[in-house]
Amino acid sequence: MTPFLEIRNIRKEYGPVVAVHDVTLNVGRGEFMTFLGPSGSGKSTTLYILAGFDQPTRGDILLEGKTLLETPSHRRNIGMVFQRYTLFPHLSVGENIAFPLKVRGWQKADITARVRKMLSLVRLDGFEDRKPARMSGGQQQRVALARALAYDPPVLLMDEPLSALDKKLREEIQFEIRRIHQQTEVTILYVTHDQEEALRLSDRISVFSKGVIDQIGTGEQLYSNPSTRFVAEFIGDSDFIPCEVVTSRHGKADISVGRDLIVPDVPLHGVGAERSAAQLMLRPERISLSRQKREQALAATVEDITFLGNNIHVATRLAGDTPVSVRVPFGSEVMSGIERGMPVWLCFEAGAAHVFAS
Numbered sequence: 451m452t453p454f455l456e457i458r459n460i461r462k463e464y465g466p467v468v469a470v471h472d473v474t475l476n477v478g479r480g481e482f483m484t485f486l487g488p489s490g491s492g493k494s495t496t497l498y499i500l501a502g503f504d505q506p507t508r509g510d511i512l513l514e515g516k517t518l519l520e521t522p523s524h525r526r527n528i529g530m531v532f533q534r535y536t537l538f539p540h541l542s543v544g545e546n547i548a549f550p551l552k553v554r555g556w557q558k559a560d561i562t563a564r565v566r567k568m569l570s571l572v573r574l575d576g577f578e579d580r581k582p583a584r585m586s587g588g589q590q591q592r593v594a595l596a597r598a599l600a601y602d603p604p605v606l607l608m609d610e611p612l613s614a615l616d617k618k619l620r621e622e623i624q625f626e627i628r629r630i631h632q633q634t635e636v637t638i639l640y641v642t643h644d645q646e647e648a649l650r651l652s653d654r655i656s657v658f659s660k661g662v663i664d665q666i667g668t669g670e671q672l673y674s675n676p677s678t679r680f681v682a683e684f685i686g687d688s689d690f691i692p693c694e695v696v697t698s699r700h701g702k703a704d705i706s707v708g709r710d711l712i713v714p715d716v717p718l719h720g721v722g723a724e725r726s727a728a729q730l731m732l733r734p735e736r737i738s739l740s741r742q743k744r745e746q747a748l749a750a751t752v753e754d755i756t757f758l759g760n761n762i763h764v765a766t767r768l769a770g771d772t773p774v775s776v777r778v779p780f781g782s783e784v785m786s787g788i789e790r791g792m793p794v795w796l797c798f799e800a801g802a803a804h805v806f807a808s
């Protein structure tokens with residue numbers, strides 16, 4: 451089966467600057483795909499090439515098996531919403547939403563009905579005659595969304611559309627975007643640098659780093675099985691502990707941490723040559739704390755305890771000076787009697803850990 455939208459080996463150079471090195475990606479019909487990565491990692495450039503604002507230096511993009519590169523931007527039938535409100539300030543809300551329909555030669559009665567339907571979709575019924583300047587930032591972005599979806603484009607591109615809004619409003623509109631995606635079944639490519647936003651919205655996430663995609667997967671896949679240290683650090687909280695590879699075989703390594711602890715069968719990423727230095731990665735909630743000395747555990751000292759609502763953050767430090775964060779669910783027995791300055795033992799299962807080797 452041909453994928454709905456294909457990005458094939460896209461590269462984009464601006465003079466000596468390589469904005470996108472080599473990006474390849476398939477997106478399914480109706481999928482919500484997010485480009486997640488730090489500023490400057492090539493997310494917007496990739497999106498602009500899809501929109502037709504920019505031509506790639508090489509590579510191709512195909513919609514249902516046909517290249518889009520020869521089609522000018524305004525003919526691609528791709529809806530767009532950007533960070534800054536791009537509504538026409540001199541037009542009313544209704545006229546803004548009607549604009550792409552007029553351009554496409556729709557009849558007046560059809561336009562009126564469609565504008566009403568779109569306003570209802572974004573829950574702004576009755577706002578037809580309002581001017582954008584007299585609306586809040588969140589309302590303006592909902593109008594922008596209504597305008598982008600008015601002519602029923604098969605693909606919608608969104609570049610950090612919520613980054614100018616405060617946290618509460620952002621979460622409210624994230625929920626709206628999710629609902630609208632489910633209602634319309636439009637294919638969405640969404641750019642953000644906010645991992646929480648990506649996790650909340652997406653079917654799958656492409657993690658961008660320095661002009662390439664490090665990993666593509668569901669939020670759960672990226673969190674539980676990050677393929678690079680960068681992905682592990684970018685999605686969720688993580689602890690990194692220096693270790694040494696003892697032996698390795700197809701995707702697993704036996705490692706040593708400090709002098710005493712040997713952990714067999716840890717999932718391995720990278721080559722992992724024998725006796726090479728590597729990093730052990732653990733998620734703070736997959737580490738258990740104990741006041742009693744345990745076999746197969748790391749000795750640490752408690753440095754700080756912070757109450758965070760549904761969990762407690764325990765900052766510890768290993769003898770070798772490595773800081774290790776631990777998260778304990780609120781109300782857990784193990785916390786009783788644990789105080790700052792106390793020695794504790796940290797335990798974890800090999801299957802919950804990862805080794806990143808070079």
Ligand SMILES: Nc1ncnc2c1ncn2[C@@H]1O[C@H](COP(=O)(O)OP(=O)(O)O)[C@@H](O)[C@H]1O
Pocket residue numbers: 464467468469470487488489490491492493494495496658
């Ligand atoms: N028109 C341009 N001219 C020169 N460099 C650019 C241009 N557009 C983007 N870049 C550079 O390409 C890199 C990727 O940019 P961009 O795709 O905007 O990243 P992101 O959206 O992930 O923050 C950055 O280093 C940026 O400075």
Ligand SMILES: [Mg+2]
Pocket residue numbers: 490493494495641
């Ligand atoms: Mg950008």
